[in-house]
Amino acid sequence: MEKKKSLRHFMGQEKVAGYVFSLPFIIGFALFLMIPMVLSLYYSFCKYDIQNAPTFVGLRNYVNIFQDEVFWKALKVTCYYALIGTPLKVIFALIIALILCRDTKATGLYRATYYLPSIIGGSVAIAILWRRMFESTGIINAFLSLFFPGMSNFNWFSESSAIWVLIILTVWQFGSSMLIFLSALKQINKELYEAAMVDGANKWKQFWRITLPLLTPTIFFNLVQQTINSFLAFTQSKLITNGDPKNSTLFYTLYVYNKAFPTQGKSQMGYASALAWIMLIIVSTVTALLFLSRNKWVYED
Template structure:
């Protein structure tokens, strides 16, 4: 009896409030507001600038597609920087994710010391892109540095090897980013913990040994996380900035010139007028490229990601 009176008193608003579609919107509200308030206008402005000549010190002047045309027809550094960045992303990302997965698997193991180990493998990520790391890396990789000292005990030819020469320099940066795999590792660790024990037990009962358990239980269930880390690290690689700027400053001969550094140098040149319009055009081109790559990744998702 009380139910019926409750039902009658339920207002249209309450019904609407509890609809799935409404709840969806309300929960999404923070982002909707945030996007409109903090991102949309700057993004629109930035797009506008990309069609302008803008040196920051005076108002922008509309020049239409000129920036874009120049980028695609006359700018050799653009293609060089793009090439360097793609190379960096193609090599650095998989290496980073693979290392993260392997170490996560190894550390997914409850011994007393494991917490301490996790911290040490994660620590490099904490130091981020700071000045200290830049100093560190230069000292370690210089021709008289620690890396060569260690390597030359195994490979005598490595004495005095110039890591900062035009060929190897990019690897100094790749090694740096792979060294900081800790955040991906952390995400893998959390996901590993989410895999229900019952599944492993069931597989054991079915006679699967360790390796079979890994390939038939762990790996498939990890694919969503692998995908996540892949997407995340790919985007990060394309947008990497600090390492290139602080350690090699794009050199020698632009062999380590990340795209975002090139873009930043156009926006805030060491000397001379800012080319903010041009830099904005570069930024939007990169946005399109990264979106494309991400889109392709998402398209591939259904082929290899196992959604429980």
């Protein structure tokens, strides 16, 4: 009986300790995620400008959104950015991972160097530097003019090409996906390649028949992660182009921000909250579609 009581006492102390150590996360989760989400859902049904008390208006915000031309423009730009930038980023990360998979004395240095853009790429400093690089008198045009003289004054921030400045930036931030691919490549059994070589398979066939199928779970993970990140991108559009020219680089998140915190006029926090919830539905739908397609192309064995 005494042993049972002491065991219960010990388990009770463990539970208390577990709750105490979990408390900071629980408080942070409630204060910075759950409560703001509930409030934003309520505000999405209200006319609210931060300065005055919210007024309930029902579905008016959602109806106005679908009649808003800028909303459709921002959604189109964001979808284009995600559909083009995400696959390019994943493919580029895979190519670099395959190159760095070989063990050499400088492999660690190479991996750290290639991962660096993912650490600093989302910073304000890099966004400003990126804009300077792609200006008419920037280093990009100076380099291209060495091979193509007509590119010396090319306008990268025109309506047709500005989005590509942002896409190139997101592709450059491939480091995190590359490290995940590297980890997956290290886990592939080398005996599979040895058996393929005995059967006469060259490197190209080994890649298509062994490497790529076994990497499909990792490709799926990176694809989901980077797709979500693309839909939620904000810093690039805000600092490099501010959505210009003519809203050709107006990301959805930037449109939400502009409605919530406009430079001129009153805030439309209720309208911005409705926009945010529509984005949540869109991202959830895209993610669900990716998971539904998983059984058709992801190798799980």
